[in-house]
Amino acid sequence: MTASATATVAAFPAVETERASRDSRPLRLITCGSVDDGKSTLIGRLLWDTKAVKEDQAATLQRDSSGKQNDLGLPDFALLLDGLQAEREQGITIDVAYRYFSTDRRSFIVADTPGHEQYTRNMATGASTADLAVLLVDARTGILEQTRRHATIATLMGIRQFVLAVNKIDLTGYDRARFDEISHEFKELALSLGVKQITAIPVSALKGENVVYDGRASMPWYEGPTLVETLEKATVRSNQTVGFRLPVQRVSRPGESFRGYQGTVAGGAVKPGDSVVVLPSGMVANVKQIVTFDLVRNAAVAGDAITLVLDRQVDVSRGDMIVSIDSQPMTGRKFDAQIVALQPEGIEPGKRYWLKSGSRRQRVSVTPASQLDLKSGKWNAAEALPMNAIGKVALTFDEQAIFDTYEQNRTTGAFILIDPDTHNTIAGGMITGRHSELGGIHKGDERVILSLPADLADKLMATEIFSSRRHDAEVRHTNAGRAAELLAGLDE
Amino acid sequence: MSDNRNEAEARSAAASKPPLDPHLKALENEAIHIFREVAAEFERPVMLYSIGKDSSVLLHLARKAFHPGRVPFPLLHVNTGWKFAEMIAFRDEIVKRYDLDLIEHINPRGAAENVTPFTHGSARYTDIMKTEALRQALDAGKYDAAFGGARRDEEASRAKERIYSFRTPDHRWDPRNQRPELWNVYNGMINRGESVRAFPLSNWTEVDIWRYIQAENIPIVPLYFAEKRPYIERDGMMILAEDPRLELLPGEAKQEGLIRFRTLGCFPLTGAIRSTATTLDDIISELETATVSERQGRAIDRDQSGSMEKKKREGYF
Ligand SMILES: Nc1nc2c(ncn2[C@@H]2O[C@H](COP(=O)(O)OP(=O)(O)OP(=O)(O)O)[C@@H](O)[C@H]2O)c(=O)[nH]1
Ligand SMILES: [Mg+2]
Numbered sequence: 001m002t003a004s005a006t007a008t009v010a011a012f013p014a015v016e017t018e019r020a021s022r023d024s025r026p027l028r029l030i031t032c033g034s035v036d037d038g039k040s041t042l043i044g045r046l047l048w049d050t051k052a053v054k055e056d057q058a059a060t061l062q063r064d065s066s067g068k069q070n071d072l073g074l075p076d077f078a079l080l081l082d083g084l085q086a087e088r089e090q091g092i093t094i095d096v097a098y099r100y101f102s103t104d105r106r107s108f109i110v111a112d113t114p115g116h117e118q119y120t121r122n123m124a125t126g127a128s129t130a131d132l133a134v135l136l137v138d139a140r141t142g143i144l145e146q147t148r149r150h151a152t153i154a155t156l157m158g159i160r161q162f163v164l165a166v167n168k169i170d171l172t173g174y175d176r177a178r179f180d181e182i183s184h185e186f187k188e189l190a191l192s193l194g195v196k197q198i199t200a201i202p203v204s205a206l207k208g209e210n211v212v213y214d215g216r217a218s219m220p221w222y223e224g225p226t227l228v229e230t231l232e233k234a235t236v237r238s239n240q241t242v243g244f245r246l247p248v249q250r251v252s253r254p255g256e257s258f259r260g261y262q263g264t265v266a267g268g269a270v271k272p273g274d275s276v277v278v279l280p281s282g283m284v285a286n287v288k289q290i291v292t293f294d295l296v297r298n299a300a301v302a303g304d305a306i307t308l309v310l311d312r313q314v315d316v317s318r319g320d321m322i323v324s325i326d327s328q329p330m331t332g333r334k335f336d337a338q339i340v341a342l343q344p345e346g347i348e349p350g351k352r353y354w355l356k357s358g359s360r361r362q363r364v365s366v367t368p369a370s371q372l373d374l375k376s377g378k379w380n381a382a383e384a385l386p387m388n389a390i391g392k393v394a395l396t397f398d399e400q401a402i403f404d405t406y407e408q409n410r411t412t413g414a415f416i417l418i419d420p421d422t423h424n425t426i427a428g429g430m431i432t433g434r435h436s437e438l439g440g441i442h443k444g445d446e447r448v449i450l451s452l453p454a455d456l457a458d459k460l461m462a463t464e465i466f467s468s469r470r471h472d473a474e475v476r477h478t479n480a481g482r483a484a485e486l487l488a489g490l491d492e
Numbered sequence: 493m494s495d496n497r498n499e500a501e502a503r504s505a506a507a508s509k510p511p512l513d514p515h516l517k518a519l520e521n522e523a524i525h526i527f528r529e530v531a532a533e534f535e536r537p538v539m540l541y542s543i544g545k546d547s548s549v550l551l552h553l554a555r556k557a558f559h560p561g562r563v564p565f566p567l568l569h570v571n572t573g574w575k576f577a578e579m580i581a582f583r584d585e586i587v588k589r590y591d592l593d594l595i596e597h598i599n600p601r602g603a604a605e606n607v608t609p610f611t612h613g614s615a616r617y618t619d620i621m622k623t624e625a626l627r628q629a630l631d632a633g634k635y636d637a638a639f640g641g642a643r644r645d646e647e648a649s650r651a652k653e654r655i656y657s658f659r660t661p662d663h664r665w666d667p668r669n670q671r672p673e674l675w676n677v678y679n680g681m682i683n684r685g686e687s688v689r690a691f692p693l694s695n696w697t698e699v700d701i702w703r704y705i706q707a708e709n710i711p712i713v714p715l716y717f718a719e720k721r722p723y724i725e726r727d728g729m730m731i732l733a734e735d736p737r738l739e740l741l742p743g744e745a746k747q748e749g750l751i752r753f754r755t756l757g758c759f760p761l762t763g764a765i766r767s768t769a770t771t772l773d774d775i776i777s778e779l780e781t782a783t784v785s786e787r788q789g790r791a792i793d794r795d796q797s798g799s800m801e802k803k804k805r806e807g808y809f
Contacts, residue, residue, distance in 0.1 A: 025518045054785040083648025084667050085801055094668060097651040098644045100697045107515060109695060121672040128674035249528040254561035262557075264525045264676075293556040294509075303517075305524035305557070318532050342672050356677055359529065414675045423681040428674040 025236050026100075026107040030126040032154060033136035034146035035115040038167040040093050042136065042205035043112045044077025046228070049212035052101040053080060064088070074206060081112045094119055096126040105232045117146055120153070120388040121342035124428055127154045128414070131237045132161040134227070135186075139172045139202070142182050148189060148374045152390060155193040156338055156430060158410055161234050162190060162198045163227065169219070170204040176221045192377050199230045242408050243327025244268035244276065247358030248320045252307055260291055260307035261316055266358060266411035267404070268324060270308070271299040275325040278316050280400040284325065285310040319360035321402050321412070326462075329404045329412055334435035335395045339366075339385070339417070343426040347385040347393070347417075353426070355395065357415035362401060366417065367394045394435050406430035449490070451483040509709070516704050520553065523692035525676060526655060527557035527639070530690045531564055533680035534637035537690075538630075540809060541567035541594070543579045544756040545712050546641035546693060548586075549701055552710045553692060554639070555590065566593035568629055568638070572621040573598055574609060574758040576732065582713045595633065599625035609760040610739070618761075623808045627663050630687065637680075637688045640809045645697045646786070649801035655694050661685035663807035689809065698786050699779055706772040716775065718752040718767040729763030754786045 031039040047053050053061070057080070065075040081097045082088055093114040101108055111126035127133065133154040137143055151162070164186045172178050183200040190198050201210050202222050209215030212228045225233075245267035252260040270276070274287045289309040290297045300306045308322060316322070323329060341347050347366055355364040371382035372390040385391040395401070406413030417427040452460070454477070460466055466473070478486075512520060530537055539554060541547050554563045569583060587594045599607075602620045609617045630638060644651045654673045659665060671679055682688060693701075705712060715732075722733040724744045731738070733746050738760065740746070751764040769775045800808075 025514050054783060056784045080648070081651075083651055083801070086668055095652045095670060097648075098695065099651060100645050100695070122670075125672045125674055129676075249525070250532040252558065252561050258560060260560070262528050264521060291560065293559040303521055305521045305528070307559070354681065356679065358677070359532070411675065414677060416672075416674055416677045416679060418679055418681055423679070423683065425672045425674070425679045428672065 024106060026102075026109045027132065027231060027234055027236055028109045028111070028130045029132040029134060029231065029234075030096075030111045030113050030123075030130040030154070030159075031134045031136060032113050032123055032127070032150035033115055034138070034141075034144045034150075035092065035117075037115060037136040037138045037147075038205040039115060039134075039136050040078035040081040040097075040112050041076075042134070042165060042167065042203065042211065042227075043099060043110055044080040045205050045208050045211050046110070047080055047099060047101055048077060049208055050101045050103060050228070052099075077206070092116055094122070096122045103228060103232060108231060113150075115146060115150075117149070117388060120149065120340075123150060124153055124157070124340050124342060127157045127159060128428060130154070130157075130159055132163065132231070132234045133159045134163045134165055136165045136167050136205075137182055137186070139166050139169045139175070139178055139182065143185055143189065145374055149388070149390075151186075151189060151193060151195075152372065152374065153340055155195055156340070156390065157428075158237070158406065158430075160195060160197060162195055163230055164198055164200040165203045165205075165227065166200065167203050167205050169202040169215075170207055170209070174202070174219050176202075176219075179222075199225065201225070201227055201230065203227065237410070242267050242329075242404055243324035244270045244274070244322075245324075245329065245404070245409065245412050246270070246306075246308060246322040247360065247412070248316055248318055248322060249359045250318055251316060258309075259313075260309050261322060262305075262307045263322075263359065264305045265300050265302050267302050267409045268327070269299060269301045270324075276310070276322050277325050277328060278314055279321045279323060279329070279402050280331055281315060281320070283314045285312050285314050287311070319358075321358070321360070329402050329409075330434050331400050331402050332434050333397045333400065335397075335401060335403060336392065336432045336435045337395055337415070337429045338390065338392055338432060339427045339429035341385045341387055341389045341391065341427050343419070343424055344387050345419070345426065346387050346389065347391065347427060349383050352420065354418040354420055355397075355401075355415050355429075356418060357401075357403065358412060360402065361418075363398050364401075364417070365396045367396065369393060392432075393429075395429075396435075403431040405433055407432075449487065451480075451487060509707070512704075512707055516700065516707060519696055519700060520556070520704070522676070522695065523550075523553045524557040526678070526690060526692040527554055529678055530637050530639065530656075530680070530688075531558070533678075534688070536633065536635045537565040537637040537639065538568045538595075538633060538635040539563075539565055539639040540626075540641070541569050541583070542641070542757075543569070543575070543583045543713060544641075545701055545705065545716060546643065548710050548712050549696075549704055550639065550641040550693060551586070551590075551592075552708060563590075563592060565639075566595050566633075568633070568635075569594060569596045570622060570625045570629055571596050571598045572617075572625070572758050573603065574621075574760060576713070576715055576756060576759045576762075577735065578715055579713055579756060582711075586711065595629070597625060597629035597632070599628060609758060614761055618803070618808075619806075621758075623803060623806055626809065627807050630663065635687065636682065637690055639690050639692065641693050642691050642809060643693050643696050643698070643701075647800045649804060653691065653694070653804075655691050656680065657689040657691065658682070659687045659689060659807070663687070665689075665804050665807075667801065667805070699776065702772065702776050702779060706776065713756060715753045715756060717771070718750050718769050718774075720748055721751050721764070722746050722748050723751060723764060730765075731762075732759050732764060735759060 061075050064079050082093055087094050097112045099110050113123040113126040166179050166182050179202045203210045210226045214226050246263045248261045249263045252262050272287050288311040290300050291307040352365045355362050368382050368385050369392045370379040404412040413431045415429045416425050419426045607620050654670050656678045723730045724733045752767045753764050769778045
């Protein structure tokens with residue numbers, strides 16, 4: 001059996017070589033996996049070997065490690081990450097630490113997350129903004145339930161690139177068969193989650209083998225890349241493909257003559273002259289100017305913080321969304337979503353929460369439908385969701401809500417739930433679509449006949465989802481009376 | 493008005509300056525987003541202004557975020573009376589130039605009891621003149637949100653802190669129970685008396701700060717540049733010897749040398765470094781080869797590992 005073929009399920013697409021570290025956005029990554037698998041040690045080692053640790057910090061580390069030294073006489077690299085007193089006392093990570101380092105090729109923001117189940121919320125915090133996940137497994141114990149939970153949350157949050165670091169390989173005597181076995185098991189888990197980009201690497205975080213420097217001396221059988229080589233080639237999350245989105249954060253009115261809408265472009269692009277719609281009001285206008293501090297710009301793209309001036313007086317306030325006229329998000333009062341419950345009180349059925357998405361905050365009631373069973377990968381019916389559960393829910397709003405699916409847009413498809421009593425953030429959620437009022441409408445191979453006014457049908461057919469499956473639909477024109485007759489005929 | 497002239501100058505300079513690289517642009521966008529979100533969600537925001545390089549960047553970003561409007565909140569300077577003289581002169585000039593509202597606060601108890609870094613030791617002095625003073629100023633202004641220029645790369649407990657860092661009515665930070673903070677969706681809901689510290693520069697590193705200062709031509713206190721200055725050596729630090737209140741101890745002697753500061757605070761507690769860096773280019777290349785971290789020159793961080801966390805739990809920024 002060939003080890004490297006098993007190890008590398010799919011290589012990352014190569015990027016232009018020799019790019020300077022500032023030529024692109026930094027790659028954001030997390031480490032995740034079960035308790036004590038060596039996440040903090042791995043990142044500590046990464047910082048150490050990329051020379052991101054300065055002399056005074058190294059001296060502090062040596063001092064703090066003394067007494068707790070491992071058999072190898074190496075410093076406890078995890079202490080570079082575990083900066084809270086409680087973490088040092090207990091030797092575990094409690095909250096996510098953000099660290100920054102760079103190589104000649106690119107810069108990185110790494111979030112070291114806790115493995116402890118109790119602190120899953122902090123892992124979710126780190127995962128929400130990551131481009132890539134380094135999933136650690138202790139080579140001796142293999143994949144655990146917590147490993148599955150983290151892999152699942154990372155995938156739900158849109159991470160599509162994984163590095164499987166089979167760590168503490170030194171403690172197995174560099175056992176190649178063990179590495180192959182774990183890689184294989186993870187590949188099956190990843191496929192069930194829909195992840196195809198996986199690189200598996202045998203690692204000793206403590207000794208620094210296959211982290212920055214290769215481990216050929218101990219593992220001649222491994223011919224794949226080191227962790228750092230893999231990270232240098234990974235891609236940053238691509239920007240969403242749907243139309244222009246500007247969630248309005250504030251209205252700027254410094255004087256009578258100026259009125260600008262300030263926010264960060266959450267998708268697409270915009271330029272003066274573009275036609276836009278203000279949601280939820282539906283009012284239409286054209287873009288007159290894009291104002292920034294430096295100069296008046298002739299275009300803005302996703303990620304830009306801008307001030308937009310429209311060509312006419314329209315009513316726009318914080319929480320509204322300005323969008324392109326020909327590619328609009330979904331609006332409505334009922335949506336389906338997947339959520340991760342983050343607090344001990346879980347998600348109570350029918351309770352009303354605050355939902356915040358972009359700059360829009362609304363009242364919502366949450367009805368859990370099912371919960372993911374991590375062992376079987378099946379969704380079981382559920383009425384409430386306990387802490388750390390991953391669930392599917394229906395959201396019901398008092399007023400119009402505006403979303404894209406998370407799949408299409410990671411900003412306008414994401415939200416948090418806030419408990420109105422404690423004001424704490426109790427869940428993170430991802431929109432999967434509009435809630436269908438007709439429960440079970442999409443079951444089996446049944447078909448549904450709709451009778452709609454022609455203008456509404458036009459709008460429906462203009463949506464991305466419809467046009468992508470245009471060949472599945474049959475459409476006929478007729479008048480209202482004839483349609484009513486036909487449908488009546490079906491009711492028998 | 494001189495404001496207008498400066499603005500006009502800045503603008504024509506801006507029009508000709510090359511665009512920011514994608515790395516700095518992403519950091520700038522994130523910071524502006526945070527500024528706008530806090531300004532929109534909170535009733536009484538304030539910006540902590542410490543006059544240093546991070547504050548200078550923070551202020552620049554605030555001006556960008558609210559352009560063409562004014563910065564819609566006041567700046568708060570918690571003074572100790574022991575800042576470098578050049579810092580105060582710089583502060584007053586900036587406030588005038590950019591038409592800002594500045595609130596200065598000095599702990600009246602500390603002033604009355606004559607608390608100094610020499611008489612009370614760095615830990616007690618910091619506690620009274622900075623931590624307690626800050627709490628007093630925030631209470632007096634009933635501020636529900638305070639912007640700060642802290643960066644996660646500064647120190648291990650900072651690396652753990654959220655961008656919206658929740659504080660109890662007595663300004664405490666509970667690092668074990670921080671609110672989850674997903675994507676860039678910030679939870680600004682608080683009860684009366686509670687507050688949030690907001691950190692738009694969380695994801696910036698020291699090099700990013702300097703590269704941004706250079707790219708955006710941001711004014712900073714001249715003490716950051718190397719110059720021949722008088723100093724004394726004390727506790728392994730080079731202390732600037734310009735202020736007449738600095739009394740020489742037996743065995744100490746004034747010397748002169750080419751020095752500069754990597755961070756600025758109270759002059760008796762801030763150590764200089766030997767350096768020949770007289771331009772931003774020099775500073776950046778010096779940093780890229782630096783072997784010690786910027787906090788090394790600060791007495792307040794050196795007491796022990798975890799000392800910053802302790803201070804922060806008690807309300808220090
Ligand atoms: N022999 C050996 N020990 C390791 C290796 N990596 C980590 N360890 C040890 O495993 C223990 C746990 O490491 P941590 O880095 O704290 O684990 P973690 O995954 O960050 O733990 P949590 O964050 O609490 O979930 C420490 O004692 C490390 O020294 C390795 O590659 N080889
Ligand atoms: Mg850890």
